[in-house]
Amino acid sequence: MLEVEGLSGGYRHLPVLHEVSLRVEPGEIVAVLGANGAGKSTLLKAIAGLIGRSGRIRFAGEEITSWPAHRIARRGLHLVPEGRRLFPGLSVRDNLRLGAYARRGAPDRLAPLEEVFALFPRLRERLDQRAGTLSGGEQQMLAIGRGLMTAPHLLMLDEPSQGIAPRLVDELFAAIEAIRQSSRAVLLVEQRLAEALALADRAYVLQSGRIVMEGPARDIAADPAIRRAYLGM
Amino acid sequence: MSAADLAQVAASGLLIGLLYALIAAGLSLIFGLMDVVNFAHGELLMLAMYATFLLNRAAGLDPLLATPLIALFLFALGLVLYRGLMARALTVTVNRGMVQIFITFGLAIFLRGAAQFAFGAEFRSIPKSWLANESARLGPVILPWPQLAAGLIAFLAFLLLFLVLRSEFGRALEATREDREAVALIGIDRERIFALGFGLGTGAVGIAGAALAAFYYISPDVGANFALIAYVTVALGGFGSLAGALLAGILIGEVEAFTAFLLTPSLKQLGMFALYVAVLALRPQGLFGARQ
Numbered sequence: 422m423l424e425v426e427g428l429s430g431g432y433r434h435l436p437v438l439h440e441v442s443l444r445v446e447p448g449e450i451v452a453v454l455g456a457n458g459a460g461k462s463t464l465l466k467a468i469a470g471l472i473g474r475s476g477r478i479r480f481a482g483e484e485i486t487s488w489p490a491h492r493i494a495r496r497g498l499h500l501v502p503e504g505r506r507l508f509p510g511l512s513v514r515d516n517l518r519l520g521a522y523a524r525r526g527a528p529d530r531l532a533p534l535e536e537v538f539a540l541f542p543r544l545r546e547r548l549d550q551r552a553g554t555l556s557g558g559e560q561q562m563l564a565i566g567r568g569l570m571t572a573p574h575l576l577m578l579d580e581p582s583q584g585i586a587p588r589l590v591d592e593l594f595a596a597i598e599a600i601r602q603s604s605r606a607v608l609l610v611e612q613r614l615a616e617a618l619a620l621a622d623r624a625y626v627l628q629s630g631r632i633v634m635e636g637p638a639r640d641i642a643a644d645p646a647i648r649r650a651y652l653g654m
Numbered sequence: 655m656s657a658a659d660l661a662q663v664a665a666s667g668l669l670i671g672l673l674y675a676l677i678a679a680g681l682s683l684i685f686g687l688m689d690v691v692n693f694a695h696g697e698l699l700m701l702a703m704y705a706t707f708l709l710n711r712a713a714g715l716d717p718l719l720a721t722p723l724i725a726l727f728l729f730a731l732g733l734v735l736y737r738g739l740m741a742r743a744l745t746v747t748v749n750r751g752m753v754q755i756f757i758t759f760g761l762a763i764f765l766r767g768a769a770q771f772a773f774g775a776e777f778r779s780i781p782k783s784w785l786a787n788e789s790a791r792l793g794p795v796i797l798p799w800p801q802l803a804a805g806l807i808a809f810l811a812f813l814l815l816f817l818v819l820r821s822e823f824g825r826a827l828e829a830t831r832e833d834r835e836a837v838a839l840i841g842i843d844r845e846r847i848f849a850l851g852f853g854l855g856t857g858a859v860g861i862a863g864a865a866l867a868a869f870y871y872i873s874p875d876v877g878a879n880f881a882l883i884a885y886v887t888v889a890l891g892g893f894g895s896l897a898g899a900l901l902a903g904i905l906i907g908e909v910e911a912f913t914a915f916l917l918t919p920s921l922k923q924l925g926m927f928a929l930y931v932a933v934l935a936l937r938p939q940g941l942f943g944a945r946q
């Protein structure tokens with residue numbers, strides 16, 4: 422579904438990623454782990470088309486390396502970014518509807534709402550509230566909900582548990598598990614390594630912008646040497 | 655001052671105030687969306703007035719009928735200006751503020767020069783229209799029909815703008831205004847929203863220009879004064895606020911009309927600036943602006 426080959430990218434005067442290769446198959450949950458500053462967010466932004474990149478990115482059979490970000494999103498590859506980037510002055514309802522804006526020709530464009538409410542019932546109670554006034558956990562739920570409204574085939578989540586009350590984290594990870602479907606995959610960046618490795622099928626370890634390790638999540642979780650060397654656990 | 659005088663002055667102030675409000679709305683919309691002050695706003699108004707004048711002279715088209723055409727023309731021009739000039743100015747990384755000021759400032763000077771070249775400096779006016787020299791009588795108040803029509807057109811244009819902003823497109827505009835990077839993540843093409851928003855702003859000033867041309871003189875620098883009033887209106891109403899622009903525009907129209915009536919017409923802008931200074935002292939964000 423997603424194939425990344427030799428991807429390099431970064432910011433002005435600061436190359437961050439060096440020849441990164443990874444792939445995600447339909448129905449998979451794939452984790453990308455690594456220390457702070459390893460380049461995980463940069464990797465997701467490069468795939469989503471938000472920053473300059475070179476290499477080859479194929480998604481759903483198409484070469485998307487040079488596509489602008491909005492076109493990549495429309496194709497079904499959605500990034501729930503670091504910091505969530507909601508529209509804080511708009512209501513929860515408007516944030517959700519905007520997720521479907523790009524598909525406004527389609528009669529069933531609001532159909533994903535049902536799934537969003539099933540995953541995050543509390544969003545339904547907050548429909549008229551401004552997004553900026555939600556708690557951290559609710560904002561993350563809304564960000565994922567808005568993403569689901571774009572009807573994505575691949576959802577990329579950048580540290581969804583960041584800034585969330587501990588009691589909500591389990592709920593969140595359960596939702597991520599439920600989001601994975603036979604045809605829908607998840608690429609997950611997380612600081613909570615144990616939870617992420619328990620959830621993921623496979624994992625990549627990123628260090629200084631390079632993939633230094635990849636394998637089944639279970640193996641990585643079970644190997645204390647790897648955990649010490651790359652993840653500081 | 656008799657009650658009849660009072661009503662007469664208030665009605666005139668309201669009519670011109672509605673036009674001020676519409677001009678300011680276009681400016682405010684563009685500023686709110688992309689943080690750019692369009693210094694060519696007055697010149698676009700001037701262009702719309704000349705276009706109305708030409709349509710009238712060449713095809714005998716009444717300004718009233720020309721209004722939708724001029725609105726479309728200015729909307730299309732706005733799209734072209736955005737794609738050709740503004741988009742570039744928005745992406746520069748060095749001296750961004752300066753570049754954005756000079757790009758619209760340069761456009762203003764160019765448009766003024768072009769008008770001077772094409773039409774000369776003399777004042778023009780629409781030679782013949784249906785409503786010219788007609789007046790409506792409402793009780794003691796007598797209102798010239800061209801002004802009355804212009805006020806009504808401005809009001810309708812405002813309703814239309816409100817409807818557009820409440821539509822799904824309006825929501826996308828609002829979202830783009832809140833986070834111009836994040837909208838790309840949900841598949842919204844920011845450049846398209848910016849171009850359409852810019853076009854809406856110039857379209858609004860096009861409607862105002864056509865309505866104004868029916869009764870106001872036309873010259874290459876007729877826009878300057880209206881632009882000045884528009885900047886004050888936007889600051890008074892609160893940057894980016896459409897309701898604020900409507901209220902502030904009417905307020906300025908009234909203050910101007912009453913200053914002219916009570917003092918002398920040559921001082922009519924004194925009241926406007928006094929009001930502006932007073933509001934800014936008490937409420938720096940403007941009447942409807944959000945506090946920082």
Ligand SMILES: Nc1ncnc2c1ncn2[C@@H]1O[C@H](COP(=O)(O)OP(=O)(O)O)[C@@H](O)[C@H]1O
Nearest residue numbers: 432435437455456457458459460461462463464
């Ligand atoms: N917007 C930015 N501009 C410039 N440098 C950045 C920006 N964002 C991140 N960086 C730098 O890129 C490197 C990788 O950052 P990031 O991808 O955010 O790491 P991670 O998400 O793994 O913590 C860091 O050195 C960081 O300072």
Ligand SMILES: [Mg+2]
Nearest residue numbers: 461462463503
């Ligand atoms: Mg990060």
